[in-house]
Amino acid sequence: MNYQLLYFASLADRAGCAGETVQSDATGLSALYDELRVRHGFAMDPARLRVAVNGQIVDWSHALADGDEVVFLPPVSGG
């Protein structure tokens, strides 16, 4: 399956890009994040991340579909 990944803040710095298309057999968010940790060396514990799929905050149990836009959100610091 193909996923559109977007990266922000420290994850973007670590990945060295703002986004990428990833081909993956993962159908769950945890499995997908584990692949990205290996690929980019993300050190942030997934317990500290929220996840958005297609612009909506979802639960980590959310099932992915081909073509989804997926964003792992580091703790925010606006304001």
Added chain:
Amino acid sequence: MNYQLLYFASLADRAGCAGETVQSDATGLSALYDELRVRHGFAMDPARLRVAVNGQIVDWSHALADGDEVVFLPPVSGG
């Protein structure tokens, strides 16, 4: 003794003036207010008033001196 009285809000309405010079034998604030209640028909309980003498908030036990500016302050409602 002569006192310069200033009136505000409901007390000014009741007295029909913004201030007046009052000649009185009273040397305490309670006695002076009692005289003014008789003169102007003030109904407000002194327990609800604060008192300023010469521009400073004072206690009701404050001793008056000839020529003092005395203001009985109704509960305020600014803001």
Added chain:
Amino acid sequence: MKRFALATTAIDVDAEKRRLDDSRAGACVLFEGWVRNHNEGRSVIRLDYQAYAPLAESEGEAIMAEAMARFDLRAALAVHRTGSLAIGDLAVWIGVSADHRNAAFEACRWIIDEIKLRVPIWKNEHYADGESGWLHPDNTPVESDS
């Protein structure tokens, strides 16, 4: 530098706000009291504010100095109108700046509460039915016991 002022004409909010600037400050909280068109279920057409000016100014300054001492602020200012005001007019403006928002919110709230409690300013509401009345701090009419 004075921190509290009475104003007989419209408050220059922009000029006051510039006095809050401080490069160490990360939070600014502003309060504006506007003349409402209603109170206690009655329709209000305008307000008059009367002040015992010398005492209002000294009490106002004392409140601002106390706020600077109680809260971790960079600046705190307040201006209160007197005279006749129309619906929507700005009656009181309070501005504070602080490094952190917690102090800014708490101080701004504390200052307006203290002003309403302590500063000798009185509000006379004029109602749509032609009546008028002086108000207590809780905005109930004083009429009955004056």
Added chain:
Amino acid sequence: MKRFALATTAIDVDAEKRRLDDSRAGACVLFEGWVRNHNEGRSVIRLDYQAYAPLAESEGEAIMAEAMARFDLRAALAVHRTGSLAIGDLAVWIGVSADHRNAAFEACRWIIDEIKLRVPIWKNEHYADGESGWLHPDNTPVESDS
């Protein structure tokens, strides 16, 4: 009508504030977040804000709608900057109007707290020593665990 916006250029505070006007409102509370020249003991020279814009806008709108439902308000608005900001720049503006000041203070405070907690915007601080770092919601550096 949108209540929450991201802005890539300076926020037009006067235009936003006029949208709070309501003749029934007696209280207006405004919060401004300014870029501070220091954080956690380090000297800051500028900030970059990065947002995941579509989600930031929908989360922001959800917060404002929730504020309107939770508090007795006439209006509530918020604007958050993105991009590169200098010391003293306005990073976030929040304005609420209400009949009474209690609701106005509580809602304004609640809105900024929720924005900082929920809206996907990240702050990158640039320090005087040449370093920079993304921050956590509590303004501590994220560096160690990214």
